[in-house]
Amino acid sequence: MLVAELIAQREFHLTERSIEDPGPGEVQVRVNATGICGSDLHSYSEGAVGDAPCEYPMVLGHEPAGTVVKTGTGVTGWQAGDRAALEPALYCYHCEFCRTGHHNVCANIRFMSNTGIPGFFREFVNLPVANLLAIPPDMPLELATIVEPLAVAMHSMQFAAIQPGETVAVFGAGPIGLLTVACLKVAGAGRIWAIDPVPHRRELARHMGAHATLDPTQIDDARQILADTSKRGVDCAIDCAAKEDTTNAAIRAVRNGGRVVLTGIHSAAMVPFEVSPMRRKELAIFNVRRSNHESHDALALLTARMAWFAPLVTHTRPLKSIAEAFTLTEHYADGVGKMVIV
Numbered sequence: 001m002l003v004a005e006l007i008a009q010r011e012f013h014l015t016e017r018s019i020e021d022p023g024p025g026e027v028q029v030r031v032n033a034t035g036i037c038g039s040d041l042h043s044y045s046e047g048a049v050g051d052a053p054c055e056y057p058m059v060l061g062h063e064p065a066g067t068v069v070k071t072g073t074g075v076t077g078w079q080a081g082d083r084a085a086l087e088p089a090l091y092c093y094h095c096e097f098c099r100t101g102h103h104n105v106c107a108n109i110r111f112m113s114n115t116g117i118p119g120f121f122r123e124f125v126n127l128p129v130a131n132l133l134a135i136p137p138d139m140p141l142e143l144a145t146i147v148e149p150l151a152v153a154m155h156s157m158q159f160a161a162i163q164p165g166e167t168v169a170v171f172g173a174g175p176i177g178l179l180t181v182a183c184l185k186v187a188g189a190g191r192i193w194a195i196d197p198v199p200h201r202r203e204l205a206r207h208m209g210a211h212a213t214l215d216p217t218q219i220d221d222a223r224q225i226l227a228d229t230s231k232r233g234v235d236c237a238i239d240c241a242a243k244e245d246t247t248n249a250a251i252r253a254v255r256n257g258g259r260v261v262l263t264g265i266h267s268a269a270m271v272p273f274e275v276s277p278m279r280r281k282e283l284a285i286f287n288v289r290r291s292n293h294e295s296h297d298a299l300a301l302l303t304a305r306m307a308w309f310a311p312l313v314t315h316t317r318p319l320k321s322i323a324e325a326f327t328l329t330e331h332y333a334d335g336v337g338k339m340v341i342v
Contacts, residue, residue, distance in 0.1 A: 001123035004322045004341075005057035009047045012323045013057065022072035022126045029086060029127060033316075034120040035063035035145035036329050036339045038174060039265055040113070044326050051269035052115070059118035061341065062088035062111065065135065065144035066125070075129050083139075084132040085147040087295055088112040088119065104155070104292040111290075121322060121341055133299050139306060142313050142340045146179070150298040150309075151291035152263070153179035157187060159261045159286035160236050164188035167234040169225050169253045170210070172241025172264055173201040175338045178208050178312055180240055180263065185209030186301065193234070195221045195249070196241070200335040207311055222252035233258060242266040248274045256281045263288045315339045 007013045022028040040060045042049045064086040068078050091098055092108035103109075113119025135144045153176060162168065168189045170177050173196035184192050185208065194205035195214045202213035212228070214221045226233055233255035239247050242264030250260050251274050260283055278285070291298075302309055314337040317325035322341055329339045 002319055003059060003118075003122040004319055006044060006054070006060055007057045010044060010326070012326070014320060014322075017122070019124045019126065022070060022075075024073045025075060025129055026072040026126045027075055027078055027129050027132055028069045028071070029066040029084065029125055029132070030069050031064050031066045031086075031120050031123060031125055032141040032342060033065045033145050034061040034341050035149065035175070035313075036061075036325065036341065037063055037149065038176060041326070041330055042265060042267060045330055046267055048267075050265055050267070055115040058113075058115055059121055060113050061119035061121035062113040063145045063148040064088065064120035064125075065141045065147070067141075068132075069124065071129075072126075078129065078132065083135050083137070083141065083144075085135055085144045085295070085299060086120070086125070086127060087131040087133065088148065089290070090117075090128070090131070102292065104290045121319065123319070133295055135299065136303055139303065142316055142342065143302070143306060143310060145340050146302055146309055146312065146338070147295055147298050148291075149176055150179045150182075150302060151294040152176060152288065153183045154294040154298055154301075155291040156180060156238060156261050156263045156288045157183050159288065160184070160187075160238060160259060162187040162189050162236060165190035166236065167191045167193075167229060169193040169195065169221075169234045169237045169250065170205075171195045171221075171237065171239045171246040171250055172243070173198070173205040173210075173213070174240065175312060176263060177201075177238075177240035178204055178337070180238055181205055181208040181210050182309070193225055193228070195246075198332045201332070201337070204312065204337050208308075216249070222249045225253040229255075235259070236261065238263055240264045247271060251278050251281075251283065254281065254283060257283070259284045259286065261286045261288060311337070313338045313340055316342045318342060
């Protein structure tokens with residue numbers, strides 16, 4: 001099979017690798033489509049995800065969808081030709097955290113696309129049958145790649161805890177920010193601000209349901225949100241960008257006793273917080289670690305609203321053009337929203 005390996009910062013190498021037959025309880029899948037995630041871009045452009053350095057060569061990609069090729073012994077309910085969204089996390093199911101329902105912080109988690117655990121920028125993969133979610137026959141495989149990031153956005157809603165009519169500011173209108181706006185819309189948020197410096201991303205945010213968009217390069221976003229809310233601030237601020245000052249802008253934009261949710265991944269291992277306004281407001285600060293079995297709900301929402309989500313997938317590129325795809329995505333070029341490798 002063809003595999004795209006990241007061998008250094010901003011350098012991919014295409015190589016051929018063999019793949020074994022699926023083992024007991026496993027399914028072999030042809031990977032038809034895999035979205036490029038923000039964390040993939042961290043690995044590609046920075047050589048690390050936060051404090052976790054890359055060790056090359058490595059295979060990125062963890063937003064996959066594909067078609068069943070063959071099944072291992074003991075697998076029922078799946079056959080060649082079936083289509084599925086694929087879950088990239090492999091849990092141990094026996095640690096303290098798995099046993100208490102917190103699988104996303106499993107003590108022994110193996111997350112495909114991390115160092116030493118190949119991801120999905122390759123043609124075939126063997127997966128436990130539990131990691132496949134059947135998708136409807138009319139859902140394009142490129143669109144099915146949204147299941148994984150949409151599940152992350154849904155997981156963040158547990159902490160955002162939006163009540164109908166509440167106000168929310170979303171910092172960052174990349175794919176995860178746009179999916180967060182969608183979840184807020186479904187949750188009944190009364191007014192949503194989306195903050196992003198890229199014009200086409202702000203346009204997509206309006207499509208997904210943002211009532212107002214702000215360009216942080218042209219305006220003090222937190223000050224504007226305070227002005228828009230008669231100095232009260234929003235009920236909840238969600239930082240999906242994790243860029244420069246976005247976390248502190250979220251702290252400044254939220255009301256007394258409000259909630260700040262950190263979904264984006266900062267490049268630096270240490271990030272300064274403006275603790276005085278955080279303390280004076282007695283803010284609740286929440287951190288999001290991927291998703292925790294929200295994938296089925298994400299697939300259900302995506303299935304029900306395919307036409308709504310479809311405009312997010314703006315670009316596709318073949319696996320052999322992965323370097324071009326990453327360059328374009330890194331620079332927000334050509335109106336790219338979600339880039340999918342096919």
